[in-house]
Amino acid sequence: MYLPPAGPNLTTEQRQELDDTFLSSDPYGYFSLRIGMVLRWADCGGDSKTHPVMANEDVPDQDKKAKKFAQFLGQSDSFFPDISPKSITTQVATDAYALRHHAAESLVRLTAALSSGMKVAEPCVWEALSTGPNQLDQVVEQLQEFFSSPEAPMKFARLVLRQHDLQGGMTEQLASASNVFADWLQFAIDLLAGHELQLNAAHNKVKHGLSVRARDDLKVSFASTPPSADGTIPLSALTGPDALDIFDRPVIEVLAQAPRVAGHRQGLELTQLRVDVPAILAEAYMIVWTHGAMFHVAAARHFGGRPNLPPQSPGALAPWLSGGRTTPSPYFCQGAGRDEVPTYQSSRWRACPASRRNRVSRLICSARIHWFCNAQRPRCSRRYEGGVSAGA
Numbered sequence: 001m002y003l004p005p006a007g008p009n010l011t012t013e014q015r016q017e018l019d020d021t022f023l024s025s026d027p028y029g030y031f032s033l034r035i036g037m038v039l040r041w042a043d044c045g046g047d048s049k050t051h052p053v054m055a056n057e058d059v060p061d062q063d064k065k066a067k068k069f070a071q072f073l074g075q076s077d078s079f080f081p082d083i084s085p086k087s088i089t090t091q092v093a094t095d096a097y098a099l100r101h102h103a104a105e106s107l108v109r110l111t112a113a114l115s116s117g118m119k120v121a122e123p124c125v126w127e128a129l130s131t132g133p134n135q136l137d138q139v140v141e142q143l144q145e146f147f148s149s150p151e152a153p154m155k156f157a158r159l160v161l162r163q164h165d166l167q168g169g170m171t172e173q174l175a176s177a178s179n180v181f182a183d184w185l186q187f188a189i190d191l192l193a194g195h196e197l198q199l200n201a202a203h204n205k206v207k208h209g210l211s212v213r214a215r216d217d218l219k220v221s222f223a224s225t226p227p228s229a230d231g232t233i234p235l236s237a238l239t240g241p242d243a244l245d246i247f248d249r250p251v252i253e254v255l256a257q258a259p260r261v262a263g264h265r266q267g268l269e270l271t272q273l274r275v276d277v278p279a280i281l282a283e284a285y286m287i288v289w290t291h292g293a294m295f296h297v298a299a300a301r302h303f304g305g306r307p308n309l310p311p312q313s314p315g316a317l318a319p320w321l322s323g324g325r326t327t328p329s330p331y332f333c334q335g336a337g338r339d340e341v342p343t344y345q346s347s348r349w350r351a352c353p354a355s356r357r358n359r360v361s362r363l364i365c366s367a368r369i370h371w372f373c374n375a376q377r378p379r380c381s382r383r384y385e386g387g388v389s390a391g392a
Contacts, residue, residue: 008267018270021253025213029087030094036081039066090214093250093275094206100284101203104188105136107291111185112139114159114298115146125298136192136200143189156182160293162300184290187283198271201256213253218272220247250275 010018042065070079110125113132117123133139146152157166160181161174192200205211222244225237237243252273258266 010268018255022211022213022255025215026084026087026090027210029082029084030091030210030214032081033083033087033091034095036083039069039080042066086216089216089250093216093277094212094214094252096277096280096284097252097273097275098203098206100280100287101191101200103284103287103291104191107185107188107287107294108136108139108143108192110291110294111159112142112146114294115143115155118155125302140189140193153178158297160290160297162297163304181290181293184286188287188290197273198254198256198258198269199273202252202254202271202273205254205256211255214250214275215253216250218247218251219245221245247272247274250277 066080067077070077073079109129109132113125113128116128116132117125133142147156149155154170157170157174157178160178165174202212221238223233223237224242225233225240227233252275254271254273255268256271258269260266
């Protein structure tokens with residue numbers, strides 16, 4: 001839902017309202033929790049997979065990172081950063097959201113680096129990553145160019161499938177695997193560029209100065225029961241079976257300048273992003289899985305035929321080839337018991353057009369990367385997690 005703008009500039013009331021929100025956040029609690037989390041993991045036992053944060057008693061006392069941390073601060077050995085239980089939920093939501101975007105950008109940039117390496121005689125992946133375009137739009141344009149050629153299907157397959165797997169030609173199973181990788185690449189691109197709401201801006205605001213507010217005290221519901229004559233609504237109308245929850249999970253609020261429309265500079269936009277942590281992390285894992293497979297194929301190609309090779313992680317070694325395992329597509333959550341999807345609300349603080357053009361056409365969608373399967377894909381404009389996306 002887009003609230004009506006009040007003019008080209010912030011009003012006094014809006015400035016106060018914005019700082020009422022932002023200065024009610026707890027950045028000290030957020031960073032303290034992150035420090036504490038790292039210390040806990042650093043001190044956990046090597047075989048403490050089930051309960052790692054409870055296994056630091058297995059680490060010799062003199063080797064505990066938390067103890068050395070306290071000593072650097074001139075504190076007693078028992079000192080540990082203050083952890084507020086209230087801040088844990090918002091810290092986890094913020095980090096989960098940032099983690100997924102970090103993984104998405106890593107995948108997109110790695111794909112661009114590897115695709116550009118196919119055009120040179122002596123490619124260097126690290127060089128391509130380090131000297132590639134800074135702007136994501138330029139990276140996406142580079143991918144568009146790569147995927148626009150008639151040879152694009154096999155080019156992409158060679159990025160995610162091992163060479164000896166393709167020696168017998170493209171089988172249905174390999175084609176299915178390549179399609180899933182392509183779907184998750186597309187999903188990563190959609191997160192980073194072209195979504196109707198400020199998804200990537202929220203990630204940038206987390207990275208650059210933590211200029212967001214995460215909160216778990218906001219509940220918004222749609223009620224079908226109309227107000228009574230005195231203007232009140234019974235509580236049962238908001239909690240009963242006819243009510244539809246919009247915000248019932250942690251929310252990240254971000255204030256950012258709206259994207260340009262037809263080349264015209266826009267005003268500030270306050271966006272609230274509902275974060276479903278398990279779903280966000282599942283998507284992050286699948287993006288990481290795709291990145292890991294692509295990275296492994298590049299490493300196998302680089303080290304092929306050489307003795308004394310470094311050990312390679314087996315984590316991304318074609319799990320789709322073992323035991324008939326099914327790998328989820330970016331839409332797997334909608335069909336696997338995930339009927340609670342993230343929801344977004346955007347409030348415009350400056351004059352903006354009533355409608356905004358769909359910017360997805362700038363993406364790689366214009367040069368399809370889903371070649372091998374005849375099944376029709378959902379529209380690219382719906383690629384991001386569903387939900388009530390106002391104005392979409």
